[in-house]
Amino acid sequence: MNDATTEVMSKQAPGQHDGPLVSVKDLEVSFRTLGGSVSALRGVSFDMWPGETVAIVGESGSGKSTTATALINLLPSNGMIGAGSITIDGREMVGLSQDQMASVRGKIVGYVPQDPMSNLNPVWSVGFQVEEAVRANGLAHTRKEIKSRAIEVLKEAGLADADRRMKQFPHQFSGGMRQRVLIGIGLAADPKLLIADEPTSALDVTVQKTILDHLDKLTRENHTAVLFITHDLGLAAERASKLIVMHRGKIVEAGPSVELLENPQHPYTKSLIAAAPSLASRRIRGASASSDTDAGGPDMARLAVHHHEAAEEHHISEAPVSIEVKDLTKVFSIRKGGFRTEPLTAVDKISFKVRKGSTLALVGESGSGKTTAAKMILGLEPPTSGDIIVGGTNLNGISRKAMFNLRSRMQPVFQDPYASLDPQRSIGAIIAEPLRVHGVSDRSVRLARVKELLDQVSLPESIAQRYPNELSGGQRQRVAVARALALKPEVVVLDEAVSALDVLVQAQVLQLLADLQEELGLTYLFITHDLAVVRVVADEVAVMEDGKIVETGTTDEIFERARKPYTQRLLDAIPGSGIKWAS
Amino acid sequence: MLRYILRRLLQAVPVFLGTTFLIYFMVFAMPGNPIVALFGDKTPNPAQVAALEAQYNLDQPFFMQYLLYLKNVFTGDLGTTFSGRDVNTVLADTFPVTLKLVLMAVVLEFFFAVVIGLISGLREGKFFDNASVVLALIFNSLPVFVGMFLAQYFVGIKWGWAPVTVGRDTSWGAMFLPALVIALTIYVTGMRLMRGSVIESRSEDYVRTAYAKGLTSRRIIPVHIARNSLIPVVTNTAASFGALIAGTTITEGIFNIPGVGNTLYQAIIRGENSTVVSFVTVLTLLYVIVNILVDLLYAVLDPRIRYV
Numbered sequence: 013m014n015d016a017t018t019e020v021m022s023k024q025a026p027g028q029h030d031g032p033l034v035s036v037k038d039l040e041v042s043f044r045t046l047g048g049s050v051s052a053l054r055g056v057s058f059d060m061w062p063g064e065t066v067a068i069v070g071e072s073g074s075g076k077s078t079t080a081t082a083l084i085n086l087l088p089s090n091g092m093i094g095a096g097s098i099t100i101d102g103r104e105m106v107g108l109s110q111d112q113m114a115s116v117r118g119k120i121v122g123y124v125p126q127d128p129m130s131n132l133n134p135v136w137s138v139g140f141q142v143e144e145a146v147r148a149n150g151l152a153h154t155r156k157e158i159k160s161r162a163i164e165v166l167k168e169a170g171l172a173d174a175d176r177r178m179k180q181f182p183h184q185f186s187g188g189m190r191q192r193v194l195i196g197i198g199l200a201a202d203p204k205l206l207i208a209d210e211p212t213s214a215l216d217v218t219v220q221k222t223i224l225d226h227l228d229k230l231t232r233e234n235h236t237a238v239l240f241i242t243h244d245l246g247l248a249a250e251r252a253s254k255l256i257v258m259h260r261g262k263i264v265e266a267g268p269s270v271e272l273l274e275n276p277q278h279p280y281t282k283s284l285i286a287a288a289p290s291l292a293s294r295r296i297r298g299a300s301a302s303s304d305t306d307a308g309g310p311d312m313a314r315l316a317v318h319h320h321e322a323a324e325e326h327h328i329s330e331a332p333v334s335i336e337v338k339d340l341t342k343v344f345s346i347r348k349g350g351f352r353t354e355p356l357t358a359v360d361k362i363s364f365k366v367r368k369g370s371t372l373a374l375v376g377e378s379g380s381g382k383t384t385a386a387k388m389i390l391g392l393e394p395p396t397s398g399d400i401i402v403g404g405t406n407l408n409g410i411s412r413k414a415m416f417n418l419r420s421r422m423q424p425v426f427q428d429p430y431a432s433l434d435p436q437r438s439i440g441a442i443i444a445e446p447l448r449v450h451g452v453s454d455r456s457v458r459l460a461r462v463k464e465l466l467d468q469v470s471l472p473e474s475i476a477q478r479y480p481n482e483l484s485g486g487q488r489q490r491v492a493v494a495r496a497l498a499l500k501p502e503v504v505v506l507d508e509a510v511s512a513l514d515v516l517v518q519a520q521v522l523q524l525l526a527d528l529q530e531e532l533g534l535t536y537l538f539i540t541h542d543l544a545v546v547r548v549v550a551d552e553v554a555v556m557e558d559g560k561i562v563e564t565g566t567t568d569e570i571f572e573r574a575r576k577p578y579t580q581r582l583l584d585a586i587p588g589s590g591i592k593w594a595s
Numbered sequence: 596m597l598r599y600i601l602r603r604l605l606q607a608v609p610v611f612l613g614t615t616f617l618i619y620f621m622v623f624a625m626p627g628n629p630i631v632a633l634f635g636d637k638t639p640n641p642a643q644v645a646a647l648e649a650q651y652n653l654d655q656p657f658f659m660q661y662l663l664y665l666k667n668v669f670t671g672d673l674g675t676t677f678s679g680r681d682v683n684t685v686l687a688d689t690f691p692v693t694l695k696l697v698l699m700a701v702v703l704e705f706f707f708a709v710v711i712g713l714i715s716g717l718r719e720g721k722f723f724d725n726a727s728v729v730l731a732l733i734f735n736s737l738p739v740f741v742g743m744f745l746a747q748y749f750v751g752i753k754w755g756w757a758p759v760t761v762g763r764d765t766s767w768g769a770m771f772l773p774a775l776v777i778a779l780t781i782y783v784t785g786m787r788l789m790r791g792s793v794i795e796s797r798s799e800d801y802v803r804t805a806y807a808k809g810l811t812s813r814r815i816i817p818v819h820i821a822r823n824s825l826i827p828v829v830t831n832t833a834a835s836f837g838a839l840i841a842g843t844t845i846t847e848g849i850f851n852i853p854g855v856g857n858t859l860y861q862a863i864i865r866g867e868n869s870t871v872v873s874f875v876t877v878l879t880l881l882y883v884i885v886n887i888l889v890d891l892l893y894a895v896l897d898p899r900i901r902y903v
Contacts, residue, residue: 086803111811118809125807130800133819134899135826144818145808181898197808 031102032059033204033237034083039096041075041082052078052091054261060237062204067240067252067269069284071514072485075261080207080241084121085113101204118149122203122236124227126210128190132182138193139178142166142200149201161200169196170226187378188219195227202234209241216377216541217585224251243514245288246544246588249273257281287519288544288588295567296526296548331367333401334503334535335389338363340398342384342559358384360559361398366552368502369529371536373546373567375582376556385556386507386539390424391415403502420450423496427508429488433480439491440476446498465494468531469524486517490524497528507539522549544586547571555579603890607883614879615668619661622868664872673873676862682873685858692765693847693854696774697839699767703778704785705832711782712789712828713821719794731783739780743849746776760851773850777843781835785828792824799823826896830889837885841878 041053053075060066068076081087083098085105098105101120108116117123125131132141142162146152152161159178166174169192182190191211198206208227212220228251231238242248248255249269256266257280265278276282342359359381366372374382387393389400391407400407402422410418423446426432433442443465444458452458463473469490480488489509496504506525510518526549528534538549546553546567553570555563555578563576574580648654652663667674673682711731715724734742750772751759757772758764796802797820805815844856851857855874862870894900 081803084807086806088798114806114809114811116809117807123804123807125800125804127800131804133801133805133823135823135897136818137898144805144810144814148809148811148814183899194804197804201809 033062033064033101034058034060034239035097035099036079036083037097037099039079039082039098040094041078041087041091042094043088044090044092051094052261053082055096056258056261056263057096058256058263058266060205060239063235063237064254065231065238065240065252066254066256067242067248068256068258069242069245069248070258071243071284071516073260074258076241076243076258077209078261079258080209080239083207083239084117084123085110086117086123114148118145118203119201120204122198122201122206124191124195124198124206124208124211127214128187128194129214131194132190134182137179137181138166138185139180142178142193142197145197145200151201165196165200166193168230169193169199170223171196187215188223191215191223192226195223195230199230199234199236203236205237205239206231207239207241210243211240212247213242213244217543217587218377218581220247220587221585244587245273245284245515246586250588257284284515287515295551296522297530331369333365334368334403335366335372335537336399336401337365337385337389338399338401340385340388340400341396342381342388342393343396357559359388359395362554362556362559362561364554364561364564366503366535366537368535369533370551371529371538371549373538373540373550373553374556375540375543375546375553377541377582379558380556381559382539382556383507386424386505386537389537390422390505391419420446420499421501422503422505423499423501424505424507425489425492425496425509427511429485429492429512430480432492433488435480437479438476439478439480439483442480442491443476443495443498446495450499461498462494465497468497468528469494484517485513486520489513489517489521493521493524493528497532500532501534503535503537505537505539508541509538510545511540511542518545525549542586543571543582555582599894600887600891603887607887610883611880615665615876616661618872618875618879619664620657622872623657623660668873668876673877674869676867676870682870685870686855686874686877689853689855689858692852693840693843693856695765695767696770696777696843696846696852696854697836699770699774700777700781700839701832701836703775704782704835705828707778707782708785708789708828708832709821709825712786713793713816713824715786716790716793716797716824717816717820719790724790727786731786734779735783737780739776740845740849742776742780743773743846746772747849761853762851763853765853770850770852773846773852777839777846781839784835785831788827788831789824792827793820796820796823826893829896830893833885833889833892837882837889840881840885 036059037057039053039056040051042049042051056075056079058066068079070076078087078091082091082093083100083105085093085108087093093106096106100116103116105113105116132138139159139162142165143158146158146161146165152158163174163178166178171177171189171192177185182193185193191214195211198208211227212223215223224247227238230236238252240248240252249272252269254267255269255272257264257272257278259280265272265276265281272281273285276285339361340359340363341357341361344356344358345353346356362381362385364372374385376382384393388395389402395408402418405414405418407415407418433439437445440459440462443462447458447461452461462476466473466475471487471490471494475483475487475491480491483491489512492509493504509525510521513521522545525536529536536549538546540546550567553563553565553567554561555570555576557578563570563574563579570579571583574583645654652660655663671683673686675681676685711727715727718724747759750756758769761769761773802815802819805819840855842856843852843854844860846852847854847857848860855878859871859874862874
């Protein structure tokens with residue numbers, strides 16, 4: 013872990029400029045929508061000095077990405093700068109034509125986008141797309157020079173075998189590799205400022221750490237200023253010397269990272285810090301006394317208390333076993349071009365037990381087999397061998413009818429709240445669907461149950477008539493939870509169920525899950541790559557690597573006395589794990 | 596890739612057998628003895644009929660006839676017409692004419708679809724876009740033959756810019772007018788596909804990243820927006836190429852073009868079964884081949900499919 017304090021010192025070494033590199037004053041941005049003009053930035057002002065690393069933190073909709081894209085005038089087509097000024101390297105940006113802007117982009121301001129999957133053009137080779145950037149910024153002129161400079165750019169970004177991979181297409185690269193390509197492109201012309209918009213939020217924690225460390229090294233060597241946009245407070249504090257906290261289009265607080273974390277002034281900053289799950293957090297317990305978690309979110313203080321409350325020991329070891337998995341194995345055959353195939357063992361003889369009313373977290377990087385394991389347990393993927401016993405019933409060789417009945421006792425909640433709800437159906441219909449499928453034919457009974465479920469997930473009854481696109485991400489995930497609970501299941505499989513949510517919303521959903529577990533005695537199988545979340549939800553943890561379970565234990569054991577280096581590596585990769593938080 | 600091509604070729608086999616079987620069955624299940632029909636009003640000598648039946652394998656059971664027919668097709672023997680010409684020669688005479696017409700129509704169609712679609716997509720909701728959508732609706736709702744008569748009347752007769760009908764002169768210039776009319780009646784689908792995917796591509800993340808690299812619109816529009824949007828348009832055009840080869844009968848009739856469609860039409864009217872079957876078989880084969888080429892083209896355009 014980098015020591016945040018020494019980083020501040022090194023980053024503040026005086027540059028050759030006498031003024032700030034970036035100076036944003038009273039910036040106003042609005043978006044034209046069908047309902048009229050919506051203001052996204054309301055008087056944003058900040059300065060950045062050469063070589064400085066600054067992070068803008070906030071939840072989605074806070075205006076942090078809008079600020080970043082406004083700097084290089086890449087706002088969506090319905091967005092426009094209403095007032096204010098942006099000066100970069102002594103030059104006013106507001107009012108520049110697209111062609112004038114093109115001479116700033118790439119050369120003076122580099123940009124690393126969020127999603128490595130969608131930011132490279134799928135029909136052109138990776139080499140082509142890097143060469144294009146090299147040519148556009150006048151870094152080389154003959155074809156040969158351009159090619160060798162492009163290879164150099166990729167090698168600097170950490171692609172050791174760049175010359176061999178130039179002709180390959182983006183889909184032949186892993187997410188981490190693509191992000192390296194994008195970082196290479198962003199830094200190709202040695203810009204004075206690099207804007208990194210959530211550069212690693214789509215990647216695994218361990219990959220994230222390697223890539224950010226590398227980015228740190230490159231920008232430090234070249235004295236490049238970096239503007240980080242992130243929703244992850246831990247990551248921001250670890251990587252940036254200065255933090256800017258944004259909320260509803262305004263900067264609510266700004267200052268040196270360490271100071272801001274240890275002594276936050278604004279209530280919003282305080283609630284962000286309280287909601288960020290970290291290593292210091294404790295298991296959230298259901299608040300059985302007052303289970304009306306508020307959707308609006310003003311009650312963050314109460315939530316924060318729950319985080320840090322030392323929970324009483326639950327006697328889960330005596331409860332009956334709800335899910336038992338024995339030597340579960342899944343082998344896929346992978347096509348290797350031509351007619352050859354090769355077996356790939358995705359899940360390799362894993363065994364574990366989850367007791368009723370408790371939570372087991374299955375953690376690992378992508379490709380570790382955790383999602384395949386979850387799919388097999390849900391009966392969505394046939395296992396190659398091994399046994400899955402749910403509530404005393406072995407899934408092996410079970411009849412279709414018995415499987416159908418078993419499904420009502422075991423329900424999933426998936427990662428993406430945008431993709432897992434049918435956009436054409438109302439919320440009420442979505443929640444009632446499992447009831448209808450499983451033979452609740454009386455319409456009024458279904459309606460009553462929908463009402464009850466909405467109440468359980470703390471959503472207003474009126475939402476039943478609305479459609480998914482009218483809801484926020486957090487509300488949608490509550491709907492997904494309500495749908496999963498419709499049939500009163502014993503087991504809920506949560507596959508990265510909170511990974512797509514902002515910290516504040518994430519904290520609310522986690523609290524809701526804890527309340528429901530307490531109230532209904534639910535058993536959770538929690539699939540995630542985010543160990544910080546595991547800390548606050550799980551009773552027991554099973555760590556997966558390459559299809560095998562490498563370590564199991566109670567959450568405290570794993571976090572305090574991890575035995576395997578792999579587990580330790582996962583723990584170290586949690587952003588902000590070395591930071592002292594305000595309590 | 597090899598695996599992909601082989602699989603597509605294998606899929607073509609049942610398609611080819613199924614269609615030829617259906618055509619063969621339908622034509623020969625029709626009432627009347629083709630040999631007797633050959634003699635017209637005259638009453639043929641039964642021995643002569645039997646000899647001819649043996650010659651054309653008509654004394655065999657139906658299924659044998661079909662197999663023998665297939666054997667002939669694969670050895671390049673498509674039979675003869677009633678007037679005694681080889682179907683092969685007739686095809687060799689008419690096919691190039693139709694191919695020329697369709698090629699010209701398809702190139703024009705592609706040009707209209709791409710250019711109009713691209714500009715419309717880039718100026719979504721502006722005047723050009725609205726005008727092109729209205730125009731497309733007019734061309735699309737006008738029946739093909741009405742468009743052709745209008746073209747003949749105005750361009751051919753009133754203004755005299757092009758020959759009214761084609762006839763013997765099957766040069767590129769003579770067939771430009773019918774090709775243009777075909778293109779105008781079919782470019783709409785391609786234009787809509789192009790427009791839609793241009794609008795979609797414009798807001799893709801990789802387009803924003805391309806701007807962030809420092810590229811200008813002059814490069815981004817052709818390289819990142821148009822190139823990606825071409826995938827559905829090219830495949831649509833290629834598919835309409837296959838459909839047009841067999842579907843120019845009306846056009847060839849109206850403009851009196853001595854192509855495949857016209858000949859096929861005449862053969863159907865005269866009841867020349869063997870000619871009909873042979874022509875349709877060749878067209879089916881062609882259609883299947885064009886479709887395989889379309890699929891391969893898709894793989895060429897989209898590297899994600901190429902490397903499956």
